[in-house]
Amino acid sequence: MSTNDNTPDQLRASFDRLKSAWRADRPTLEQRRADLVRLRERLSARKQEMCEAIDQDFGHRARHETLLGEAGVVLSEIDHTLAKLRHWARPERRKAGWKLWPAKAEIRFVPLGVVGIISPWNYPVNLALAPLAAAIAAGNHVFLKPSEHTPRTAEFLRSLLAEVFAETRVAVALGGAELSAAFSSLPFDHLFFTGSTAVGRKVMAAAAQNLTPVTLELGGKSPAIIGETADLGPAAARIVTGKLFNAGQTCIAPDYVLVPESKRDAFITLMKQEVANRYPVKGRLDDYTSIINATQHERLNHLLADAAARGCAVIPLLDGSLDARSPDTRSRDRLMPPTLVVDPDGQSAVMAEEIFGPILPVISYASIDRAIDYVLDRDRPLALYCFGQDQSEIEAILSRVVAGGVCINDTLYQFGCNDLPFGGVGASGMGHYHGRDGFLTFSKAMPVVRKYDPAPSDLVKPPYRGIADWVIRFLSR
Template sequence: MNHPASITLPSVIGTEELTAIFDTQQQAVRIHGAPSYKERIAALDAMLGMIKTNHDLLVATVCADFGNRSFAETQLSELMPIVNGIKHIRTHLKGWMRPSKRKVGMAFKPATARVMYQPLGVVGVLAPWNYPLTLTLVPLIEALAAGNRVMLKPSELTPRTADLLKRLLAETFPVEQVAVVIGDAALAGRFSELPFDHMLFTGSTSVGRHVMAAAARNLTPVTLELGGKSPVVIGADFPLKKAARLVAIGKFFNAGQTCVAPDYVMVPRHLVDTFAAELLDASKQLYPTIEGNKDYTSIISPRHYDRLMKMIEQASTAGARVWQHGTAGRTDSRKIPPTILTNVSLETDVMREEIFGPLLPVIAYDNLEQAITFINARAKPLALYGFSNNGTFIDQLLEQTRSGGVTINGTMLHATQDDLPFGGVGHSGTGAYHGYEGFVRLSHARGVFKLSRFNMSDKVSAPYGTMTRLVTRLMLGK
């Protein structure tokens, strides 16, 4: 196996090549039409074989892009969801593809109605850097399952992984079926301007606005998976030590560089300091050391590292208490230790922006209504987490808030379920995918209505007379 550091970094492709690839896939749609069930299963099997054959290389390459990325975290968060997703789709695809019968109104019988799910055509996927395998390949397998051709644009912040995916996918699929294009943000802009039949973007809300605006010029439908500040609400009845450990596991996984990571925790006022101490203790148990610890992931780039360090400094200057497991590592290792913030000013960046790092503010609340009001005063988050064994507490939290998805008494695990839709709402995104929802999202639901040979609907026509009066009287109840 070649060490990932030896991989030649990719060069940027030009607009003409980008357009040529798109035209090739579009032409393949026109010539070949919708792939059969067997062809779709073959594509999924090819993906599965590619992942299993190159398991070690994929893991090591992602690690090299981050500077240090826990091998276990890549296996758990990247390879497992891809493999499980393929297996889930293989089990259910035949049933999903089968036309579904629909009811026919009394006035239109005898007739039949059904819905056929057909491929949209060419799907574009703009993938982020934080999970460069999962968030590139899961949309790909769902697009292939729906019968589409796919163009992928991986993030330029994980160049080795992008280059590896381009090579492996080129060895697995012809360019008219799957193509990877590599380049910087300017290329991503040109990519989003192509007249795709559907586009899926995962990334920040600010970039999502530009993607949606570019897509609108071609009336391209878009699935946006964004982010936001996902809150945790701890009920007073829930064991604090257990809650702290579960929150720490979710927050500090991948050093907090997860779109559904907890972004702030709301705790009953009298428990704030106790919870912060338990959270700090839990982080020490998870990561006894920071610098040199292969289980603790680095921040992706110097720019992101500096942004997070400035957040801590700004919050501290504004009066926040900083609870930190050790100190920040060497700049070249880009490791920021688990950092808990209490007494945080709501005007600081750590409470105004999505954190995307191992910083976690703890906010006091006096009652659940106050916590709900606090959450609802902000943009709808991608995820919401509630910790309580009190059913009334959880029901009120679910009924009176809005978020993309929810995990109760844990964090992030709703996003790993193949049979649950994953997506945001409002500023945290639009549209959902994963499993069946991904198949439907990347398909066209084509309604088909068929008249029986004995159908007499043609009798209800101009010049309107007895038959029309009879039908309208029957339908309107006159």
């Protein structure tokens, strides 16, 4: 397993080893299945170690959120892939058409070669291993670059993958931002990136130099629209779940809520009650995750300071519970209390960028059309959440808003559906993965036509007179 590839030359050497090995011995379907089985076994066996590594990187990560959001997602994705892979890999029959008769047509799904995966810090195992599993299922070799912001988890991934794969099958590059730039410039057969929109633009520009196709899993401001007929209690509870899982450090977390003017204050009250019920113990918030590092913590505090300076109501949802310190103080200084920002204007910093933390703007609207227009005036979101019992209102939203994925009357669940594609649109990304769509992303759908005698081309050739002239005029009529 390649480690500490700190120079472009070392990166290139690792890439060349992967490429040469793939050309010499492409993984068979049985090998791919065996690899996925071993990956599942080793990840399952080392879940406790995984939790500890992520906890150390975050300072504090709620253990159950790690189990569910990291191991649970990856193991489920591997199980789904193992159950369906033989079917996905079969050639797909197509119709050749009578003009090509006699002939047969099919699509073969062939591996691309060596794919690069750049994974982020917020779900450092999930967002590394889920795309890796898809790439392995499709028959590729993989070069993984984990985030430098979670170094202990990156080492865990390196060690885990070394137990499953030879270094000529899967390699791991450890390093910082400069290494990521060099990594993006390698001539991969496909490059898969998860991270911010700003970095995604740089990755795409670097990949373009080699005409490397890219999948960009980005983020943006994902809205939750509460309709007039929504049941506010369940809506508030489910928005709290989506927003505070991993302390809001989730690309599909609700980024802001649009709520009818008449229901705004009641919604705020329900949000406060829901948070208090979930985190009742002062001083020991074991179930509440810390912000990943001081830079992100400072950025979030700046968003709140800007909102307050603009006269917005800034409402903490935990009545001082975060002032106390747990016995383990290594990360409690990076706790960010769940906070609402009420009716910020469009120029507020909290509305200018993806929040990626436990801050939730609550914006009141006069009509559902105004709410939809508010969403349409911004970049297309990675996720859209709709709450309501009026199907015509829900359909009005779905018919006008284009989003990466939608969940109705809940949050986050669209990510966990193995049989649905996951991916953004526009500024929130391009391309898909999960399930069969991940297999297709890392495959070439290669058309194959098998021709039999007689062949019309034996007749359609110069000189274009007589039978050749008649056949051409018949085929082009």
